[in-house]
Amino acid sequence: MVNTKSPRDVAQRERTLRERGFTVYDGPSVVQRGSCFPGAPGHPHRADSTHFVDERGRFDGRRVGGAVDVGRDPSTGEAISTFEKAHLDDLARVLKREGFRVIWGVEAHFDHLHFDYNVGGGHELRFMGPNGEFTVAHIADVQRQLSALRRTNGRRYYTGTIDGLREKHTLRAIKAFQRDHGLDDDGDPGQGTRDALRAALARQASKPKPKPSKPEPKPPKPEPKKPDATIAGIAGLGGGDLRARLAPFRIAGQNAFATAIAADRFTAPAGKGILLAARGTPDETAGSLAAFRTGASFLPLGPDGGLPGPVRRHLEETRPQWVRVVGGFLAVPDETLARILAAAGIRF
Numbered sequence: 413m414v415n416t417k418s419p420r421d422v423a424q425r426e427r428t429l430r431e432r433g434f435t436v437y438d439g440p441s442v443v444q445r446g447s448c449f450p451g452a453p454g455h456p457h458r459a460d461s462t463h464f465v466d467e468r469g470r471f472d473g474r475r476v477g478g479a480v481d482v483g484r485d486p487s488t489g490e491a492i493s494t495f496e497k498a499h500l501d502d503l504a505r506v507l508k509r510e511g512f513r514v515i516w517g518v519e520a521h522f523d524h525l526h527f528d529y530n531v532g533g534g535h536e537l538r539f540m541g542p543n544g545e546f547t548v549a550h551i552a553d554v555q556r557q558l559s560a561l562r563r564t565n566g567r568r569y570y571t572g573t574i575d576g577l578r579e580k581h582t583l584r585a586i587k588a589f590q591r592d593h594g595l596d597d598d599g600d601p602g603q604g605t606r607d608a609l610r611a612a613l614a615r616q617a618s619k620p621k622p623k624p625s626k627p628e629p630k631p632p633k634p635e636p637k638k639p640d641a642t643i644a645g646i647a648g649l650g651g652g653d654l655r656a657r658l659a660p661f662r663i664a665g666q667n668a669f670a671t672a673i674a675a676d677r678f679t680a681p682a683g684k685g686i687l688l689a690a691r692g693t694p695d696e697t698a699g700s701l702a703a704f705r706t707g708a709s710f711l712p713l714g715p716d717g718g719l720p721g722p723v724r725r726h727l728e729e730t731r732p733q734w735v736r737v738v739g740g741f742l743a744v745p746d747e748t749l750a751r752i753l754a755a756a757g758i759r760f
Contacts, residue, residue, distance in 0.1 A: 416511040417529035419478025424707070425512070425527070426480045432700045432710060434503070435483040479528035492523040494577055498541035498548050500525045505547075506701055508535060516540070541577075546601065548576035549694040553668035554601045556694075557609045558585045561616060563592065576694065606669070655741065657760050658749050663687075663702070664740040672698040675738050680706035683733030688752065690717045690743050699738035713737075717744040719751050727755035734758070 430436050483492075484499040504516045507527045515526040517538035543551050558570035570585035578586070578599070586605065587597040593608045601609075663678050665671040675698040689699035691712040703710035709732075711723045717739070727735075735756050737744050753760050 415529055415531055417531070419529055422478045422480055422512070422527070422529050425507070425510075425704070426482075428704050428707065429480075429482055429503075432704055433484070434499075436480060478530070479526060481524045481526050483524045494542050494579060495575070498543050498551075498577055501539045501541040501543060502547050502697075502701065504537055504539070506705060508537065510705060542583075543576075543578045544600065546578065547672065547697075549672040549697045550576075550601070550669055551578050551582065552576035552694040552697075553672075554586065554606070554609070555582055556668065557613060558582075558589060561589070561609070561612055563588075576697070654746050654750065658746055658753075661736055661749060661753060661758075661760065662740070662744075663699075663736050663738045668694040668698075671695055671739060675699060675702040676705075678702050678706065678736070680708055681734045684730075685709070685734040685736070686711055686727070686730075686732045686756070687736050687738060688713050688723070688744075689738040691715050693739070693743060695739035695743055702738065713744060713748065717748055719748050719755075724751070724755045727752060728757075731757050 426436055482500075482503070484496045484503070500516060504514050504525060507525075508514045511531065512527045512529060513531040513533055513535060515521045515536045517540040518536045521536070522540070539545075552574050555570055555572070555574045555576070559568055559572075559574070561569050563569060569589050570582065572581045572585075578601075583599045586599050586601055589595075589609065589612075590597040590599075590605060593612065595605060595608060663671065663674050665674050672694065675695075685706075685708040687699045687703045687706075687708050688711045689695040692715045696712060700710045702708075711726065713723065714720055735752060735758055737749050737752065741749075750760075
C-alpha cells in the first residue's frame with residue numbers, strides 16, 4: 413500500500429483530536445526532552461517514546477515516529493469503558509477512511525487506539541464497543557426514537573439515557589420493538605428497523621388525541637414580541653425569509669441520523685472555517701467528526717442551541733472565512749445562527 417499521509421499529517425491530526433476532547437497520552441504535544449507526560453488514569457505511557465517529535469511539532473530529531481496513541485476517557489476515570497470503546501470505534505473508522513494506519517482492539521492496544529502514516533504496515537483493527545457497525549450518533553438517534561414511541565400498554569420502549577451506547581437496556585428496547593413489529597429480534601437497528609421506527613412514529617403522531625371531559629380554559633394571548641434589535645440590525649438581512657437565507661449555512665437532515673450522514677459527506681469550502689453544534693447532542697458528535705475530517709475548528713453551542721458568550725467572542729476575534737451549524741432549526745434556532753454569522757462578519 414502507498415502512503416498518502418506524512419508525519420506532519422499525524423501531528424496535525426493529534427492537535428485536532430486534542431481540540432475535540434480526545435485524550436492524547438503518547439504523541440507529539442505531550443513529549444518534552446524525549447519523555448512522555450503521564451496519561452489519563454489507567455492508561456500506560458512510556459518514558460522513552462517511539463512516537464517522538466518535539467513540542468512544536470518539528471521533525472528534525474533522530475526518532476521521528478509520526479504516530480499517536482489516543483483515548484476518550486469517560487468522566488468516571490476508568491481505564492477503558494464501553495463509552496471509550498464506542499467512541500474509539502467511530503474514530504478508527506474515520507482515521508482509516510482518511511488514509512491513516514490504525515491499530516485498535518488488538519494485543520497491547522486494547523485500551524487505546526494507535527494511528528500513524530505508514531499504511532504499508534497494514535491495519536490491525538477489531539471493533540471493541542457495544543455498537544457493532546453502528547456509530548454513536550446512529551444509536552443515539554434510535555434511542556431518541558424508542559423513547560418517543562409507546563407500546564400498546566402505553567409504556568415507552570426506552571426510558572434510559574440518550575448516550576449513544578447499545579448496552580443492555582438499549583438492546584432490550586430494540587429487540588422488543590423488533591418483536592412487536594414482526595422483525596428479527598437481533599438487536600441490530602439496521603435499515604429495516606429504522607424504516608419500521610419511522611413508520612410507527614408517523615402512525616402514533618397521526619392518531620387523534622382523546623378529547624378532555626371538560627373544556628380546557630383558553631390560555632391568555634401572549635404579548636407580541638418586541639423586534640430583536642440584534643437580528644434586525646444584521647448586515648445583509650434586508651427582508652425576505654430568514655430561514656431560507658440561513659439554509660446554506662446549515663448541515664441538517666430530517667433526523668439526527670440523516671444529519672450525521674450529511675455531516676460525513678460535507679465538503680468544506682476553501683479557507684479557515686468553523687463548525688458548531690448544540691452540546692450534548694448527536695449533532696455534536698457528527699460535527700466534531702466532520703471538523704476533524706476537514707481540518708476545521710469545532711465550537712460547542714449551549715445544550716438548547718444558544719450562543720455562549722465565549723463562543724461569540726471567539727467568532728468576533730477570529731473572523732473565519734466560512735461557518736456551518738450542524739443541526740436543524742429545532743436544535744439551533746434561526747436567531748442563534750443569525751447571531752453566529754453576525755459575530756463572524758459573514759453576510760447572508
